[in-house]
Amino acid sequence: MQPSDIRRLVIDWLDDNYHFGEAEALIGDDEDKSFLRNGVLDSLGFVKLILHLEDACNVQIDRKDVSPANFDSLLKVVTYVSAQLTKART
Amino acid sequence: MEESSTWKSVFLCAAGALALLVLADVLLARVAPTQPLRELRDGISDFRAGDPEILVLGSSHGRTFHVLGQELSRRRGAPGLLVSIPLENGKLVPYEWVLKNRLLPLITATGTNGERMRGNLRRLILITEWWDSCSFTGPGRPYWNLPGRAWAFEHYVNDVIDTGVDSYNKNYLDHLYRRLFRRSVLVQSRGTSRIASSVERMIAGQATLRTPEEEASYLAAWRKMVEAGEECIGAPEQIVALRRILTTSLSLGLDTTVVLFPRKPATITATAAAGTIEQFHHLASGVATEMGVRFIDLTLGTPLDDSDFMDDYDHVNAKGNRKFAEWALDNDLSFLLEPPANTP
Amino acid sequence: MSFIEVEFLFFLPIVWMVHWLLPRRIGAQNAALLASSYLFFAAWHWKVLGLVIAGTIVDYLVGSYLGRTTGSKESATSRRIALATSLLFGLGALAFFKYEGFFASSINALLMSLGFSSSLPVLKLALPLGISFYTLQRVGYVLDVYWGRHPPARTFLDFAVFTSFFPQVTAGPISRASELLSQLQRPRHLTADLLARGAAAFLMGYVLKGWAGDSIGNDLVNPVFDRSTEFGVLAHWAGVGGYALQVFGDFAGYSLMAIGVGRLFGIELPVNFNFPFLSRSLPEFWRRWHITLNRWLFDYIFTPLTTSRGWFRGRIDTALLVTFLASGLWHGANWTFVLWGALHGLGMIVHRNWDEIYRGWCRRNRAWVQRRKSWWYAAFAWLVTIGFFVLTLVPFRSSNIGAATDFAARMFSSPGDALPPIGINVMLAVLVMIGYHLLETKHFAWCRERYFALPPFVRGLTYGAVIVFLMIKTPVASGTFIYQQF
Numbered sequence: 001m002q003p004s005d006i007r008r009l010v011i012d013w014l015d016d017n018y019h020f021g022e023a024e025a026l027i028g029d030d031e032d033k034s035f036l037r038n039g040v041l042d043s044l045g046f047v048k049l050i051l052h053l054e055d056a057c058n059v060q061i062d063r064k065d066v067s068p069a070n071f072d073s074l075l076k077v078v079t080y081v082s083a084q085l086t087k088a089r090t
Numbered sequence: 091m092e093e094s095s096t097w098k099s100v101f102l103c104a105a106g107a108l109a110l111l112v113l114a115d116v117l118l119a120r121v122a123p124t125q126p127l128r129e130l131r132d133g134i135s136d137f138r139a140g141d142p143e144i145l146v147l148g149s150s151h152g153r154t155f156h157v158l159g160q161e162l163s164r165r166r167g168a169p170g171l172l173v174s175i176p177l178e179n180g181k182l183v184p185y186e187w188v189l190k191n192r193l194l195p196l197i198t199a200t201g202t203n204g205e206r207m208r209g210n211l212r213r214l215i216l217i218t219e220w221w222d223s224c225s226f227t228g229p230g231r232p233y234w235n236l237p238g239r240a241w242a243f244e245h246y247v248n249d250v251i252d253t254g255v256d257s258y259n260k261n262y263l264d265h266l267y268r269r270l271f272r273r274s275v276l277v278q279s280r281g282t283s284r285i286a287s288s289v290e291r292m293i294a295g296q297a298t299l300r301t302p303e304e305e306a307s308y309l310a311a312w313r314k315m316v317e318a319g320e321e322c323i324g325a326p327e328q329i330v331a332l333r334r335i336l337t338t339s340l341s342l343g344l345d346t347t348v349v350l351f352p353r354k355p356a357t358i359t360a361t362a363a364a365g366t367i368e369q370f371h372h373l374a375s376g377v378a379t380e381m382g383v384r385f386i387d388l389t390l391g392t393p394l395d396d397s398d399f400m401d402d403y404d405h406v407n408a409k410g411n412r413k414f415a416e417w418a419l420d421n422d423l424s425f426l427l428e429p430p431a432n433t434p
Numbered sequence: 435m436s437f438i439e440v441e442f443l444f445f446l447p448i449v450w451m452v453h454w455l456l457p458r459r460i461g462a463q464n465a466a467l468l469a470s471s472y473l474f475f476a477a478w479h480w481k482v483l484g485l486v487i488a489g490t491i492v493d494y495l496v497g498s499y500l501g502r503t504t505g506s507k508e509s510a511t512s513r514r515i516a517l518a519t520s521l522l523f524g525l526g527a528l529a530f531f532k533y534e535g536f537f538a539s540s541i542n543a544l545l546m547s548l549g550f551s552s553s554l555p556v557l558k559l560a561l562p563l564g565i566s567f568y569t570l571q572r573v574g575y576v577l578d579v580y581w582g583r584h585p586p587a588r589t590f591l592d593f594a595v596f597t598s599f600f601p602q603v604t605a606g607p608i609s610r611a612s613e614l615l616s617q618l619q620r621p622r623h624l625t626a627d628l629l630a631r632g633a634a635a636f637l638m639g640y641v642l643k644g645w646a647g648d649s650i651g652n653d654l655v656n657p658v659f660d661r662s663t664e665f666g667v668l669a670h671w672a673g674v675g676g677y678a679l680q681v682f683g684d685f686a687g688y689s690l691m692a693i694g695v696g697r698l699f700g701i702e703l704p705v706n707f708n709f710p711f712l713s714r715s716l717p718e719f720w721r722r723w724h725i726t727l728n729r730w731l732f733d734y735i736f737t738p739l740t741t742s743r744g745w746f747r748g749r750i751d752t753a754l755l756v757t758f759l760a761s762g763l764w765h766g767a768n769w770t771f772v773l774w775g776a777l778h779g780l781g782m783i784v785h786r787n788w789d790e791i792y793r794g795w796c797r798r799n800r801a802w803v804q805r806r807k808s809w810w811y812a813a814f815a816w817l818v819t820i821g822f823f824v825l826t827l828v829p830f831r832s833s834n835i836g837a838a839t840d841f842a843a844r845m846f847s848s849p850g851d852a853l854p855p856i857g858i859n860v861m862l863a864v865l866v867m868i869g870y871h872l873l874e875t876k877h878f879a880w881c882r883e884r885y886f887a888l889p890p891f892v893r894g895l896t897y898g899a900v901i902v903f904l905m906i907k908t909p910v911a912s913g914t915f916i917y918q919q920f
Contacts, residue, residue, distance in 0.1 A: 064581030106894020281909030
């Protein structure tokens with residue numbers, strides 16, 4: 001799974017569950033914009049996103065990694081999941 | 091979004107706030123003036139700095155004796171003859187505390203030559219009234235006038251170590267704060283509705299503190315309180331404290347007098363006179379006689395009339411203080427005009 | 435010692451001056467802060483220091499060990515034991531002081547109702563100052579270190595300040611290690627901006643807590659709740675609405691003062707209230723009200739439960755109920771708080787399920803997306819959200835379930851008929867709280883911009899006027915913080 005696939009997966013999930021076609025517009029050009037501070041996602045949403053990523057990307061997310069540092073923006077999510085997938089392959 | 095502040099803007103802001111505070115204080119002082127009153131700590135300071143012949147211990151009415159002391163000094167041609175130690179809110183148990191913890195160390199303090207530093211002290215006058223012999227019955231520690239008016243810093247620290255900061259010892263810092271800003275009407279009026287009430291009266295054009303209806307109601311409440319006093323006077327712990335005060339004074343070789351302070355005549359009904367006032371007279375005079383100390387009851391026997399008392403109906407005003415001082419030194423307290431014969 | 439009381443009037447200037455007169459080095463600054471903080475504790479009662487220091491030592495040692503063994507598979511068991519030790523000590527102390535009486539009396543009552551005799555001792559223990567808050571802060575630290583999210587504190591001194599920092603110790607904000615500890619591990623400098631924003635936050639907090647919240651509480655809420663049978667139906671509604679504002683004024687005001695004081699020492703504490711009465715959904719409310727507690731609950735209870743490999747995985751509704759029951763219990767050792775927590779848990783579940791239904795409509799027809807953005811939907815959602823929050827305050831404010839049900843019944847039919855005691859003071863306080871929220875909205879942003887464009891001296895005059903108002907209206911020693919009892 002490429003980073004662009006992960007990106008598409010997250011955007012589609014946001015559209016399907018929260019923003020109905022407006023997720024990309026909400027995130028804008030800054031893909032490191034905070035989800036929490038900009039109303040993209042809330043705490044409940046984070047949990048659902050994590051569960052979705054584990055299922056959709058077939059990746060195990062360690063509890064210690066469940067923090068805004070890894071999930072609070074599109075860029076952070078893509079970076080983290082890509083790294084986990086790479087770790088799983090090696 | 092506000093711009094980031096600079097030191098200059100912070101300084102200007104603070105200056106603006108301070109300017110308005112000072113201006114408000116000055117303006118409000120015209121509407122609700124405060125008058126710094128003589129407090130117990132002023133008395134302690136005077137006693138520490140001087141070497142008086144007479145100590146007067148009592149409630150806030152001791153301020154009247156401060157004026158008497160000035161008249162006495164004028165007549166005898168000797169300054170600082172009398173120091174009054176007024177404890178707001180009174181009560182005999184707190185008087186004893188003050189005597190033991192604030193006055194006795196000063197009375198018995200000796201110099202490098204082993205002699206008492208305040209060797210002129212010859213007399214102690216205890217001013218009291220019926221209210222002083224009633225104990226508080228409410229919750230919490232009583233005698234909040236002690237932390238507020240009588241404690242030194244060491245007493246505060248020791249109490250905080252014992253009990254932590256609480257609503258009782260908080261009074262120490264509350265009064266310290268007020269003493270630091272003695273001239274500020276905003277500080278002195280905190281916790282009261284004085285300023286708001288004064289502004290309301292000013293707007294309404296009301297020259298007096300109370301309307302006639304309020305005055306009548308206030309007087310009725312006073313009379314009722316004094317009449318009901320006979321139910322509480324003579325509380326055992328207060329009488330024990332009274333005896334201990336007199337014992338301590340006598341053990342120091344001091345000529346000791348118990349004086350019952352004048353009351354505003356309008357507040358004493360016939361019922362109160364025959365009840366509370368009469369009963370307290372007997373109680374106090376009995377203890378004084380038993381212990382061999384002088385007893386003078388000035389409750390109703392002075393020329394002070396209603397106009398000589400303040401709006402609170404309790405304290406004597408400036409005119410009344412002068413009248414009282416002159417009369418007392420010409421009459422029941424004339425013995426003060428002569429230096430005492432006793433030696434500690 | 436609370437921020438609005440006379441002791442703080444003396445305490446703050448002295449410790450502030452001492453702090454900034456010392457060299458700008460971490461050790462000196464933290465030593466000054468620690469001494470000040472322990473003095474703050476000792477002013478409540480010096481005996482509580484023993485508990486604070488003991489817990490600090492335990493958690494520092496545990497944190498150091500966990501930090502050294504991060505990633506080590508051989509130490510997995512001993513790491514779990516270390517973690518358990520810390521949790522047992524901290525949560526154990528909290529449980530003992532806060533809940534022993536509650537659990538013992540509840541068990542006694544239950545057994546007696548079943549016909550058994552029971553005489554578990556019901557201890558009436560004074561709750562040590564701040565224990566509910568600093569315990570959560572320390573637990574959060576230990577878990578963050580255990581999970582490798584944050585390195586352990588570099589020195590005991592830094593950690594001791596982190597667990598006892600006096601501006602936040604009474605009633606939060608509850609800080610993460612990444613927020614507060616990281617600041618304590620660098621030297622701080624007092625900038626004009628920090629001083630200005632600190633003073634402004636403190637003053638605003640004082641207005642909310644020292645005057646507005648207390649006025650509404652003393653003049654409206656207390657009479658209605660204490661003499662409920664005298665008041666009519668309208669008064670009961672006004673009373674509980676007033677209580678919502680009182681708690682807000684009290685707690686948001688305190689939090690602002692804590693943040694203000696923190697800034698005076700060069701420390702930025704996290705925001706704890708973000709204009710909660712603007713909320714249009716319950717989840718949004720809990721993102722705006724007591725933010726740091728709810729963040730803690732979600733970080734350390736809800737998220738671990740729902741992302742675990744165990745039974746709770748994916749069971750969002752159940753986890754919501756558990757989380758809010760924990761919140762309720764944290765607020766107090768009484769069934770009324772448990773009920774309050776349960777109501778909010780259920781409210782969150784209802785909202786989540788409504789949200790799922792609505793999103794289903796949105797997926798089928800995008801017109802529903804626009805409808806959700808309409809003013810009437812927003813107004814309705816706001817009304818339901820705030821109304822729900824206010825009504826759940828009935829058990830929160832009541833001393834027991836019986837009193838809560840009685841009060842709730844009187845909101846519809848009351849033996850009394852007295853009108854709500856709403857004088858000028860209460861009206862003004864309510865207006866200030868409404869204004870405080872409205873100024874945050876984009877419609878009134880121009881007010882804020884115009885005000886901050888005024889010359890500093892002129893703004894200073896307005897601050898002076900506020901201080902004069904406070905000095906006239908508030909005594910030096912007001913009541914305690916509602917949340918201090920938690």
